[in-house]
Amino acid sequence: MESVNVVFVGHVDHGKSTTIGRLLYDGESVTDDRVEEIQKYAEELKRRFEFAYFLDALEEERKEQMTIESTRVFFKGKNRLYTIIDSPGHKEFLKNMLTGASQADAAIVIVSAQEGIEEQTRRHVFLLKLLGIEHLVVAVNKMDAVRYQKEPFERIHNAMKEFLDSLGFDLDKISFVPISAIEGENVYRRSTKMPWAKKTLIEALDAIPIKSRELDKPLRFVVQDVYEVDGEKIVVGRVESGVLRKGAKGVFEPSGRPAIVQQIRVYEGERSEAKPGECVGVISSVIPRRGEVFGLAESPPKKVTEIKGEVVLLLDRLRKNETIVVKCGTAAVPARVQNILEKIDTETGAIVEKQPSVVDINEAALMVLSLREPMVVERYPDIPELGRFVIMKNGKNIGAGVALEVSS
Ligand code: GTP
Ligand code: MG
Numbered sequence: 001m002e003s004v005n006v007v008f009v010g011h012v013d014h015g016k017s018t019t020i021g022r023l024l025y026d027g028e029s030v031t032d033d034r035v036e037e038i039q040k041y042a043e044e045l046k047r048r049f050e051f052a053y054f055l056d057a058l059e060e061e062r063k064e065q066m067t068i069e070s071t072r073v074f075f076k077g078k079n080r081l082y083t084i085i086d087s088p089g090h091k092e093f094l095k096n097m098l099t100g101a102s103q104a105d106a107a108i109v110i111v112s113a114q115e116g117i118e119e120q121t122r123r124h125v126f127l128l129k130l131l132g133i134e135h136l137v138v139a140v141n142k143m144d145a146v147r148y149q150k151e152p153f154e155r156i157h158n159a160m161k162e163f164l165d166s167l168g169f170d171l172d173k174i175s176f177v178p179i180s181a182i183e184g185e186n187v188y189r190r191s192t193k194m195p196w197a198k199k200t201l202i203e204a205l206d207a208i209p210i211k212s213r214e215l216d217k218p219l220r221f222v223v224q225d226v227y228e229v230d231g232e233k234i235v236v237g238r239v240e241s242g243v244l245r246k247g248a249k250g251v252f253e254p255s256g257r258p259a260i261v262q263q264i265r266v267y268e269g270e271r272s273e274a275k276p277g278e279c280v281g282v283i284s285s286v287i288p289r290r291g292e293v294f295g296l297a298e299s300p301p302k303k304v305t306e307i308k309g310e311v312v313l314l315l316d317r318l319r320k321n322e323t324i325v326v327k328c329g330t331a332a333v334p335a336r337v338q339n340i341l342e343k344i345d346t347e348t349g350a351i352v353e354k355q356p357s358v359v360d361i362n363e364a365a366l367m368v369l370s371l372r373e374p375m376v377v378e379r380y381p382d383i384p385e386l387g388r389f390v391i392m393k394n395g396k397n398i399g400a401g402v403a404l405e406v407s408s
Contacts (some may be wrong), residue, residue: 006107008020015141111140112140113140140153142181167348219296219380220295224279255289259294304406309404314361318391320340333375338357341354
Protein backbone atom coordinates (compact mmCIF):
# COMPACT_ATOMS: atom_id res chain seq x y z
CA MET A 1 0.00 0.00 0.00
CA GLU A 2 1.11 3.51 -0.76
CA SER A 3 2.56 5.38 2.20
CA VAL A 4 2.48 9.13 2.58
CA ASN A 5 4.77 11.01 4.96
CA VAL A 6 3.10 13.58 7.18
CA VAL A 7 4.64 15.91 9.69
CA PHE A 8 2.70 17.35 12.65
CA VAL A 9 3.43 20.90 13.68
CA GLY A 10 1.89 23.50 15.94
CA HIS A 11 2.32 25.56 19.04
CA VAL A 12 3.14 23.81 22.31
CA ASP A 13 0.08 22.16 23.93
CA HIS A 14 -2.25 22.75 21.00
CA GLY A 15 -2.73 18.98 20.73
CA LYS A 16 -0.25 17.38 18.31
CA SER A 17 0.36 14.27 20.41
CA THR A 18 -3.33 13.87 21.23
CA THR A 19 -4.27 14.12 17.55
CA ILE A 20 -1.64 11.56 16.59
CA GLY A 21 -2.86 9.29 19.38
CA ARG A 22 -6.44 9.68 18.15
CA LEU A 23 -5.46 8.84 14.58
CA LEU A 24 -3.61 5.73 15.75
CA TYR A 25 -6.47 4.66 18.00
CA ASP A 26 -9.43 5.28 15.69
CA GLY A 27 -7.43 4.03 12.72
CA GLU A 28 -6.86 0.81 14.65
CA SER A 29 -3.14 1.12 14.15
CA VAL A 30 -2.53 0.48 17.82
CA THR A 31 -2.98 -3.07 19.10
CA ASP A 32 -5.49 -3.88 21.87
CA ASP A 33 -2.90 -4.77 24.51
CA ARG A 34 -1.31 -1.43 23.88
CA VAL A 35 -4.58 0.31 24.71
CA GLU A 36 -5.01 -1.69 27.90
CA GLU A 37 -1.45 -1.12 28.95
CA ILE A 38 -1.77 2.59 28.44
CA GLN A 39 -5.13 2.76 30.20
CA LYS A 40 -3.64 0.96 33.17
CA TYR A 41 -0.81 3.39 33.26
CA ALA A 42 -3.25 6.26 33.10
CA GLU A 43 -5.28 4.86 36.00
CA GLU A 44 -2.19 4.47 38.08
CA LEU A 45 -1.50 8.09 37.67
CA LYS A 46 -5.13 8.82 38.52
CA ARG A 47 -5.33 11.05 35.56
CA ARG A 48 -7.83 11.17 32.80
CA PHE A 49 -7.05 8.77 30.00
CA GLU A 50 -5.30 10.85 27.42
CA PHE A 51 -4.36 9.87 23.96
CA ALA A 52 -1.07 11.67 24.29
CA TYR A 53 0.14 8.57 26.17
CA PHE A 54 0.12 6.55 23.02
CA LEU A 55 2.81 8.67 21.60
CA ASP A 56 4.93 8.70 24.70
CA ALA A 57 4.66 4.92 24.86
CA LEU A 58 5.66 4.68 21.25
CA GLU A 59 8.58 7.01 21.91
CA GLU A 60 9.89 4.57 24.51
CA GLU A 61 9.49 1.71 22.10
CA ARG A 62 11.33 3.62 19.45
CA LYS A 63 14.28 4.28 21.68
CA GLU A 64 14.69 0.56 22.16
CA GLN A 65 14.64 -0.27 18.50
CA MET A 66 17.76 0.14 16.50
CA THR A 67 16.87 -0.06 12.85
CA ILE A 68 15.58 2.86 10.86
CA GLU A 69 12.68 1.05 9.23
CA SER A 70 11.03 -0.12 12.44
CA THR A 71 10.91 3.38 13.93
CA ARG A 72 8.10 4.23 11.57
CA VAL A 73 4.64 4.78 12.94
CA PHE A 74 1.69 4.41 10.62
CA PHE A 75 -1.97 5.27 10.64
CA LYS A 76 -4.54 4.31 8.03
CA GLY A 77 -6.46 6.35 5.52
CA LYS A 78 -9.20 4.96 3.26
CA ASN A 79 -6.80 3.61 0.70
CA ARG A 80 -3.39 4.58 1.87
CA LEU A 81 -1.10 4.56 4.88
CA TYR A 82 0.41 7.59 6.55
CA THR A 83 3.85 7.60 8.10
CA ILE A 84 4.30 10.05 10.94
CA ILE A 85 7.40 12.17 10.97
CA ASP A 86 8.55 13.76 14.21
CA SER A 87 7.21 17.22 14.67
CA PRO A 88 9.98 19.75 14.46
CA GLY A 89 11.15 20.27 17.96
CA HIS A 90 14.38 22.04 17.16
CA LYS A 91 16.67 19.09 17.77
CA GLU A 92 14.49 16.64 15.83
CA PHE A 93 14.10 19.12 13.05
CA LEU A 94 17.87 19.50 12.66
CA LYS A 95 18.39 15.75 12.87
CA ASN A 96 15.71 15.17 10.27
CA MET A 97 17.27 17.71 7.97
CA LEU A 98 20.36 15.51 7.93
CA THR A 99 18.84 12.06 7.78
CA GLY A 100 16.37 13.00 5.09
CA ALA A 101 13.56 11.63 7.21
CA SER A 102 11.85 14.99 7.11
CA GLN A 103 10.84 14.70 3.49
CA ALA A 104 7.20 15.19 4.25
CA ASP A 105 4.55 15.01 1.54
CA ALA A 106 2.11 16.94 3.67
CA ALA A 107 1.84 18.66 7.02
CA ILE A 108 -0.87 18.84 9.63
CA VAL A 109 -0.86 22.15 11.41
CA ILE A 110 -2.62 21.92 14.76
CA VAL A 111 -4.11 25.16 16.06
CA SER A 112 -6.04 25.31 19.30
CA ALA A 113 -9.51 26.83 18.92
CA GLN A 114 -9.08 28.36 22.35
CA GLU A 115 -5.66 29.96 21.89
CA GLY A 116 -5.60 30.57 18.16
CA ILE A 117 -2.47 31.22 16.11
CA GLU A 118 0.63 31.68 18.23
CA GLU A 119 4.33 32.29 17.80
CA GLN A 120 5.32 28.65 17.19
CA THR A 121 2.41 28.14 14.83
CA ARG A 122 3.88 30.86 12.63
CA ARG A 123 7.50 29.71 12.96
CA HIS A 124 6.64 26.10 12.14
CA VAL A 125 4.65 27.15 9.11
CA PHE A 126 7.63 29.23 8.02
CA LEU A 127 9.83 26.10 8.26
CA LEU A 128 7.30 24.16 6.17
CA LYS A 129 7.54 26.85 3.53
CA LEU A 130 11.34 26.74 3.68
CA LEU A 131 11.23 22.98 3.14
CA GLY A 132 8.87 23.33 0.21
CA ILE A 133 6.00 21.42 1.81
CA GLU A 134 2.93 22.69 -0.02
CA HIS A 135 0.08 20.47 1.09
CA LEU A 136 -1.23 21.42 4.50
CA VAL A 137 -4.24 20.46 6.55
CA VAL A 138 -4.90 23.04 9.22
CA ALA A 139 -6.71 21.26 12.04
CA VAL A 140 -8.41 23.63 14.44
CA ASN A 141 -8.38 21.49 17.58
CA LYS A 142 -10.11 21.60 20.97
CA MET A 143 -13.43 22.47 19.36
CA ASP A 144 -15.12 20.89 22.42
CA ALA A 145 -13.66 23.73 24.49
CA VAL A 146 -15.49 26.30 22.36
CA ARG A 147 -18.74 24.30 22.41
CA TYR A 148 -18.29 23.24 18.78
CA GLN A 149 -19.24 26.66 17.52
CA LYS A 150 -18.46 27.66 13.98
CA GLU A 151 -17.44 31.22 14.79
CA PRO A 152 -14.06 30.61 16.53
CA PHE A 153 -13.19 28.16 13.75
CA GLU A 154 -14.01 30.73 11.09
CA ARG A 155 -11.92 33.36 12.84
CA ILE A 156 -8.83 31.13 12.91
CA HIS A 157 -9.53 29.94 9.39
CA ASN A 158 -9.47 33.50 8.06
CA ALA A 159 -6.43 34.63 10.04
CA MET A 160 -4.51 31.53 8.97
CA LYS A 161 -5.48 32.00 5.33
CA GLU A 162 -4.15 35.52 5.38
CA PHE A 163 -0.89 34.42 7.00
CA LEU A 164 -0.34 31.50 4.59
CA ASP A 165 -1.06 33.73 1.67
CA SER A 166 1.53 36.27 2.85
CA LEU A 167 4.16 33.51 2.97
CA GLY A 168 3.34 32.56 -0.60
CA PHE A 169 1.48 29.28 -0.05
CA ASP A 170 -0.98 28.16 -2.72
CA LEU A 171 -4.28 28.17 -0.82
CA ASP A 172 -5.79 25.59 -3.20
CA LYS A 173 -3.46 23.01 -1.65
CA ILE A 174 -4.56 23.78 1.89
CA SER A 175 -7.66 22.65 3.73
CA PHE A 176 -9.12 23.54 7.10
CA VAL A 177 -10.94 21.18 9.45
CA PRO A 178 -12.42 21.65 12.93
CA ILE A 179 -11.65 18.75 15.29
CA SER A 180 -11.68 17.66 18.88
CA ALA A 181 -8.81 15.23 19.20
CA ILE A 182 -9.71 14.33 22.73
CA GLU A 183 -13.35 13.50 21.93
CA GLY A 184 -12.58 12.07 18.51
CA GLU A 185 -14.94 14.51 16.81
CA ASN A 186 -14.37 14.96 13.08
CA VAL A 187 -11.05 13.10 13.04
CA TYR A 188 -12.12 9.76 11.52
CA ARG A 189 -15.77 10.04 12.39
CA ARG A 190 -18.03 12.77 11.08
CA SER A 191 -19.16 14.91 13.95
CA THR A 192 -22.84 15.32 14.73
CA LYS A 193 -21.84 18.19 16.97
CA MET A 194 -20.38 20.06 14.01
CA PRO A 195 -22.79 19.40 11.13
CA TRP A 196 -21.37 22.51 9.49
CA ALA A 197 -17.92 20.89 9.06
CA LYS A 198 -17.22 20.14 5.40
CA LYS A 199 -14.91 17.18 5.96
CA THR A 200 -13.05 15.14 8.56
CA LEU A 201 -9.32 15.30 9.15
CA ILE A 202 -8.77 11.92 7.48
CA GLU A 203 -10.93 12.94 4.51
CA ALA A 204 -8.85 16.08 4.09
CA LEU A 205 -5.66 14.01 4.19
CA ASP A 206 -6.96 11.39 1.80
CA ALA A 207 -7.83 14.13 -0.70
CA ILE A 208 -4.24 15.30 -1.02
CA PRO A 209 -2.82 14.22 -4.35
CA ILE A 210 0.62 12.76 -3.80
CA LYS A 211 3.03 12.42 -6.64
CA SER A 212 4.83 9.11 -6.63
CA ARG A 213 8.46 9.29 -5.56
CA GLU A 214 10.40 10.55 -8.48
CA LEU A 215 12.55 7.77 -9.79
CA ASP A 216 13.60 9.70 -12.85
CA LYS A 217 15.73 12.16 -10.91
CA PRO A 218 19.52 11.84 -11.18
CA LEU A 219 20.98 9.06 -9.07
CA ARG A 220 22.50 10.12 -5.76
CA PHE A 221 23.92 7.40 -3.52
CA VAL A 222 25.30 8.84 -0.28
CA VAL A 223 28.14 6.91 1.36
CA GLN A 224 27.64 6.30 5.06
CA ASP A 225 30.49 3.93 5.78
CA VAL A 226 32.83 1.33 4.39
CA TYR A 227 32.96 -2.06 6.11
CA GLU A 228 35.35 -4.90 5.60
CA VAL A 229 33.76 -8.35 5.72
CA ASP A 230 35.93 -11.43 5.05
CA GLY A 231 38.52 -9.31 3.32
CA GLU A 232 35.92 -7.70 1.08
CA LYS A 233 35.12 -3.98 1.26
CA ILE A 234 31.43 -3.08 1.28
CA VAL A 235 30.33 0.51 0.73
CA VAL A 236 27.20 1.13 2.79
CA GLY A 237 24.98 4.05 1.93
CA ARG A 238 21.55 5.30 1.05
CA VAL A 239 19.95 6.05 -2.26
CA GLU A 240 18.61 9.60 -1.91
CA SER A 241 17.28 10.01 -5.43
CA GLY A 242 17.12 8.11 -8.70
CA VAL A 243 17.70 4.38 -9.04
CA LEU A 244 20.97 2.62 -8.26
CA ARG A 245 21.54 -0.26 -10.69
CA LYS A 246 24.02 -3.07 -10.79
CA GLY A 247 26.61 -2.34 -13.46
CA ALA A 248 26.10 1.44 -13.29
CA LYS A 249 29.09 3.49 -14.41
CA GLY A 250 29.57 6.75 -12.58
CA VAL A 251 31.67 8.86 -10.31
CA PHE A 252 32.18 9.51 -6.60
CA GLU A 253 32.29 13.20 -5.71
CA PRO A 254 33.97 15.27 -4.42
CA SER A 255 36.99 13.01 -5.05
CA GLY A 256 36.05 12.74 -8.72
CA ARG A 257 36.96 9.08 -8.93
CA PRO A 258 35.14 7.04 -11.59
CA ALA A 259 33.63 3.78 -10.39
CA ILE A 260 31.47 0.86 -11.43
CA VAL A 261 28.76 -0.69 -9.24
CA GLN A 262 29.70 -4.37 -9.29
CA GLN A 263 27.12 -5.65 -6.82
CA ILE A 264 24.24 -4.36 -4.71
CA ARG A 265 23.68 -6.22 -1.47
CA VAL A 266 21.03 -6.22 1.20
CA TYR A 267 20.72 -8.40 4.25
CA GLU A 268 18.78 -11.03 2.33
CA GLY A 269 21.20 -11.27 -0.56
CA GLU A 270 21.92 -9.61 -3.88
CA ARG A 271 19.77 -7.09 -5.72
CA SER A 272 19.80 -5.69 -9.22
CA GLU A 273 18.64 -2.23 -8.15
CA ALA A 274 17.85 0.03 -5.19
CA LYS A 275 15.32 2.86 -4.94
CA PRO A 276 15.23 6.18 -3.05
CA GLY A 277 15.21 5.73 0.72
CA GLU A 278 16.84 2.30 0.59
CA CYS A 279 20.05 1.54 2.45
CA VAL A 280 22.24 -0.97 0.67
CA GLY A 281 25.78 -2.27 0.54
CA VAL A 282 27.67 -1.85 -2.69
CA ILE A 283 30.71 -3.63 -4.04
CA SER A 284 32.43 -0.95 -6.04
CA SER A 285 35.52 -0.84 -8.24
CA VAL A 286 36.90 1.98 -6.06
CA ILE A 287 36.48 2.58 -2.34
CA PRO A 288 35.12 6.02 -1.42
CA ARG A 289 35.15 7.80 1.94
CA ARG A 290 32.17 8.56 4.15
CA GLY A 291 30.50 11.71 2.90
CA GLU A 292 31.09 11.04 -0.77
CA VAL A 293 28.21 10.78 -3.20
CA PHE A 294 27.94 8.49 -6.21
CA GLY A 295 26.11 9.58 -9.35
CA LEU A 296 26.00 8.49 -12.98
CA ALA A 297 28.64 9.78 -15.38
CA GLU A 298 26.09 11.78 -17.40
CA SER A 299 24.56 13.52 -14.37
CA PRO A 300 27.29 13.63 -11.71
CA PRO A 301 26.78 15.01 -8.17
CA LYS A 302 27.54 18.73 -7.84
CA LYS A 303 30.86 19.40 -6.17
CA VAL A 304 30.65 22.90 -4.72
CA THR A 305 32.61 25.38 -2.62
CA GLU A 306 29.98 28.09 -2.34
CA ILE A 307 26.35 27.93 -1.30
CA LYS A 308 23.78 30.71 -1.48
CA GLY A 309 20.90 29.67 0.67
CA GLU A 310 18.14 30.49 3.08
CA VAL A 311 19.20 29.64 6.60
CA VAL A 312 17.12 29.58 9.77
CA LEU A 313 18.87 29.73 13.13
CA LEU A 314 17.23 27.74 15.90
CA LEU A 315 19.78 27.44 18.68
CA ASP A 316 22.43 30.15 18.31
CA ARG A 317 23.21 33.39 16.50
CA LEU A 318 25.57 33.85 13.60
CA ARG A 319 27.76 36.76 12.46
CA LYS A 320 29.22 37.65 9.14
CA ASN A 321 32.70 36.10 8.69
CA GLU A 322 32.13 33.59 11.45
CA THR A 323 33.60 30.10 11.05
CA ILE A 324 31.12 27.23 11.04
CA VAL A 325 30.79 23.65 9.84
CA VAL A 326 28.31 22.85 7.10
CA LYS A 327 26.83 19.33 7.04
CA CYS A 328 25.07 17.91 4.01
CA GLY A 329 24.22 14.25 3.49
CA THR A 330 26.89 12.48 5.53
CA ALA A 331 29.62 15.05 4.80
CA ALA A 332 30.80 17.90 7.02
CA VAL A 333 33.24 20.65 6.04
CA PRO A 334 34.48 23.86 7.66
CA ALA A 335 33.05 27.01 6.16
CA ARG A 336 32.77 30.76 6.58
CA VAL A 337 29.76 33.05 6.54
CA GLN A 338 30.91 35.12 3.61
CA ASN A 339 27.95 37.41 3.30
CA ILE A 340 24.53 37.93 4.83
CA LEU A 341 22.31 39.38 2.13
CA GLU A 342 19.00 39.84 3.88
CA LYS A 343 17.34 38.99 7.14
CA ILE A 344 13.89 37.39 7.09
CA ASP A 345 11.31 37.47 9.88
CA THR A 346 10.35 33.85 10.63
CA GLU A 347 6.94 34.84 11.91
CA THR A 348 5.92 36.75 8.82
CA GLY A 349 8.39 35.85 6.07
CA ALA A 350 9.05 39.55 5.43
CA ILE A 351 12.53 40.86 4.61
CA VAL A 352 13.39 43.04 7.58
CA GLU A 353 16.98 44.11 6.95
CA LYS A 354 19.49 44.22 4.10
CA GLN A 355 23.14 43.29 4.70
CA PRO A 356 22.82 42.69 8.45
CA SER A 357 26.03 41.83 10.30
CA VAL A 358 24.36 39.36 12.62
CA VAL A 359 21.40 36.95 12.56
CA ASP A 360 19.80 35.97 15.87
CA ILE A 361 18.12 32.84 17.15
CA ASN A 362 14.73 32.32 15.51
CA GLU A 363 15.69 34.56 12.64
CA ALA A 364 16.31 33.51 9.08
CA ALA A 365 18.54 34.98 6.41
CA LEU A 366 19.65 34.65 2.86
CA MET A 367 23.40 34.13 3.06
CA VAL A 368 26.46 33.06 1.15
CA LEU A 369 28.64 30.36 2.71
CA SER A 370 32.10 29.62 1.42
CA LEU A 371 33.34 26.11 2.06
CA ARG A 372 36.98 25.40 2.89
CA GLU A 373 36.86 22.11 0.96
CA PRO A 374 34.60 20.94 -1.84
CA MET A 375 31.47 19.03 -0.85
CA VAL A 376 28.47 17.65 -2.72
CA VAL A 377 25.48 19.99 -2.39
CA GLU A 378 22.59 20.19 -4.84
CA ARG A 379 20.17 23.01 -5.47
CA TYR A 380 17.16 22.37 -3.23
CA PRO A 381 14.66 22.68 -6.08
CA ASP A 382 16.60 20.05 -8.09
CA ILE A 383 17.33 17.37 -5.46
CA PRO A 384 15.89 18.38 -2.06
CA GLU A 385 17.51 15.43 -0.26
CA LEU A 386 20.95 16.92 -0.92
CA GLY A 387 19.84 20.53 -1.06
CA ARG A 388 19.33 20.74 2.68
CA PHE A 389 22.14 21.40 5.06
CA VAL A 390 22.75 21.90 8.76
CA ILE A 391 24.98 24.53 10.32
CA MET A 392 27.17 23.63 13.24
CA LYS A 393 28.89 26.08 15.54
CA ASN A 394 31.14 25.17 18.47
CA GLY A 395 30.27 21.51 18.03
CA LYS A 396 26.50 22.08 18.17
CA ASN A 397 23.89 21.99 15.44
CA ILE A 398 22.41 25.48 15.52
CA GLY A 399 20.44 25.91 12.34
CA ALA A 400 19.50 24.61 8.94
CA GLY A 401 19.14 25.81 5.43
CA VAL A 402 18.26 25.08 1.85
CA ALA A 403 20.63 25.71 -1.05
CA LEU A 404 19.17 27.99 -3.71
CA GLU A 405 22.35 28.40 -5.75
CA VAL A 406 25.59 26.44 -5.66
CA SER A 407 28.92 27.04 -7.36
CA SER A 408 32.46 25.72 -7.34
P1 GTP B 1 3.68 19.52 23.01
O1 GTP B 1 4.16 18.19 22.51
O2 GTP B 1 4.05 19.78 24.42
O3 GTP B 1 3.99 20.65 22.11
O4 GTP B 1 2.06 19.48 23.07
P2 GTP B 1 1.09 18.84 22.03
O5 GTP B 1 0.81 19.80 20.95
O6 GTP B 1 1.56 17.48 21.65
O7 GTP B 1 -0.24 18.75 22.90
P3 GTP B 1 -0.85 17.50 23.64
O8 GTP B 1 -1.43 16.55 22.67
O9 GTP B 1 0.13 16.97 24.61
O10 GTP B 1 -2.06 18.22 24.38
C1 GTP B 1 -1.86 19.28 25.28
C2 GTP B 1 -3.03 19.41 26.22
O11 GTP B 1 -4.22 19.75 25.50
C3 GTP B 1 -3.34 18.11 26.96
O12 GTP B 1 -3.71 18.40 28.28
C4 GTP B 1 -4.51 17.54 26.19
O13 GTP B 1 -5.34 16.74 26.97
C5 GTP B 1 -5.23 18.79 25.74
N1 GTP B 1 -5.99 18.55 24.50
C6 GTP B 1 -5.54 17.95 23.36
N2 GTP B 1 -6.55 17.86 22.46
C7 GTP B 1 -7.64 18.38 23.04
C8 GTP B 1 -9.00 18.56 22.59
O14 GTP B 1 -9.42 18.18 21.51
N3 GTP B 1 -9.83 19.19 23.48
C9 GTP B 1 -9.43 19.61 24.70
N4 GTP B 1 -10.32 20.21 25.47
N5 GTP B 1 -8.18 19.45 25.14
C10 GTP B 1 -7.29 18.84 24.33
MG1 MG C 1 3.44 16.47 22.10
